[in-house]
Amino acid sequence: MECVIETLASNVKFGRGATREVGQDCKNLKAKKVCVMTDKKLSKMSPVQITVESIRKQNINYKVYDRVRVEPTDESFKEAIDFAKEEGFDCFVAVGGGSVIDTCKAANLYSSNPDAKLLDYVNVPIGKGLPVTHALRPLIAVTTTSGTGSESSGTAVFDYLPMKAKTGIANRALCPTLGIVDPDHLITLPERVAAYSGIDVLCNAIESYTAIPFKKRGPRPEDPILRPTYQGSNPISDISCLYALKITAKYLKRAVYNADDFEAREKMHLASLFAGIGFGNAGCHLCHGMSYPISGLVRDYREEGYDEAEPLIPHGLSVIVSAPAVFQFTAPSCPERHLEAAEAIGADVSRVRKEDAGKVLRDTLLKILRDIEIPDGLNALGYTKEDVPALVKGAMPQSNQEQRRTPSMPIHYCDHINIYKKETGKNEI
Structure with missing residues (x-):
């Protein structure tokens, strides 16, 4: 390994x-x-x-x-x-x-x-x-x-x-x-752009912090050039992710609703940088994997602050819309890390049982999303139950099942399904 x-x-x-x-x-x-x-x-x-x-x-x-x-x-x-x-x-x-x-x-x-x-x-x-x-x-x-x-x-x-x-x-x-x-560039950032870019910071950091540990990836490549960019959670990324989470939880709402709050927008700029360092080495998982068809199959959805002529679901929105459910699902694979992430964004976890880690992280995240008026669920983006097969089909290319893994491939999104099955003993999702 x-x-x-x-x-x-x-x-x-x-x-x-x-x-x-x-x-x-x-x-x-x-x-x-x-x-x-x-x-x-x-x-x-x-x-x-x-x-x-x-x-x-x-x-x-x-x-x-x-x-x-x-x-x-x-x-x-x-x-x-x-x-x-x-x-x-x-x-x-x-x-x-x-x-x-x-x-x-x-x-x-x-x-x-x-x-x-x-x-x-x-x-x-x-x-x-x-x-x-x-x-x-x-x-x-x-x-x-x-x-x-x-x-x-x-x-x-x-x-x-x-x-x-x-x-x-x-x-x-x-x-x-x-x-x-350069924080000077954030003063004119529109409200919804600030919201969806800021919430992307949150998801980048939580996914990277709860990603599969780098030591569970294998085999070790024969040539270092084949080592993937996304290596799994590791001590260096962990530091960056936790810092990004704490700063985002403190300043996101202020940065979204007050463009003149230079301190808040400057802090979010710094949080984004740290989250980028975190996920740039650890990688993300299910939220990002499932976000790709969510944005790619868009029909008529448009957002204020985005001037594209064609329908568009901003990246941060496509990522975060599944996040509460995703982290409740992935928590059994590493409950301690999910609790640490929840604590970093404001939850009191002093009396929380490990088996409740997913629920606590989900509820804490939902509060943040409601505070900055993030649309709730796929229905709000124009999707129905009939779209589920197409969304699944679009997400599966991001999967990296063990039988397909080669040394040059990164820790990918759907590996969490395998870890979940292993840690819980369940064969069905």
């Missing part, structure tokens, strides 16, 4: 005004031609304007790509990749949330290996999950939301339209060279 963990995290710069140093950062990286990647809305806002001005002051050539799609798809990835291939950039700067940073990671990965096919590096079983053996260009990730933690992780997630399911690429090579966490 595995006995080694390999920590992954970007070099991170945190603080007000950090974005103003991007031009100098590019100069120090010897950049000659920079791709500034963002979306249509952000391209007209101060984070991008500050970034571009900083690069311009250093007399560095640059081009702005502003066609990133919120909740990217294989098609939007390919469009960004083609742009990067055509222009021949030697440095990338992503300015935005997880969608922008993930798209920029993909553009960097594939433009630096032009012969690679999209599915070459995509996670098994949808893609081939090949190791990345070529050198990528430097990538600076300027995050403008407090949720995904993509500025400190080696993951890029997208909707794979042919299967109507989300998947992604998880590899250390994708980790940004530098992550910039």
Whole structure:
């Protein structure tokens, strides 16, 4: 079995005004031609304007790509990749949330290996999950939301339209060279964006903290390059996750409802970074695995604060909608950790029995969700019982059953089902 963990995290710069140093950062990286990647809305806002001005002051050539799609798809990835291939950039700067940073990671990965096919590096079983053996260009990730933690992780997630399911690429090579966490960018964050990005922090941290321990993954790979990015819960990720949970529980509601509460929004920015470090090494499980078809099969749902013309279920909402039920289900596999997570987000667990761990975490989480007006259940997102087979079908590609596991594959979402059966002696879910 595995006995080694390999920590992954970007070099991170945190603080007000950090974005103003991007031009100098590019100069120090010897950049000659920079791709500034963002979306249509952000391209007209101060984070991008500050970034571009900083690069311009250093007399560095640059081009702005502003066609990133919120909740990217294989098609939007390919469009960004083609742009990067055509222009021949030697440095990338992503300015935005997880969608922008993930798209920029993909553009960097594939433009630096032009012969690679999209599915070459995509996670098994949808893609081939090949190791990345070529050198990528430097990538600076300027995050403008407090949720995904993509500025400190080696993951890029997208909707794979042919299967109507989300998947992604998880590899250390994708980790940004530098992550910039500048709290100044959060002042204009819309209320619902703050809510759904913030709740993503909560789910990232709980899933990572309750993920299968890294020592239960195996066998140990013969070559370290085959060690997965998502390794399972481990002491280093645990510290980051618990910190993120405590900060989120304290500041999330304030950050959602008061854009002028700079302290709360700054703290959520920091919590997102720590959760990103946590899940970037440990990995998530069922909530994220089931969120992919929830967002991928959307019909008519739209959210205030998101300007996409097409229907859209924000990532944080698609993740959190199943979380109370998921954590009640997974608790028997590791009740102590579920209780510790519940305590970190405000529960009094001093007299709670282990067998009640799932219920306590569920109820504590539900209170937080109600406090920030998160829609309750799949029905609120437009789904009915008739949609269950399609949702299950969309979630199953995320499964990593023991008989399919290879050393290069990460700890994946549905492994919790196997652990649940083993720990409880039950054969049915």
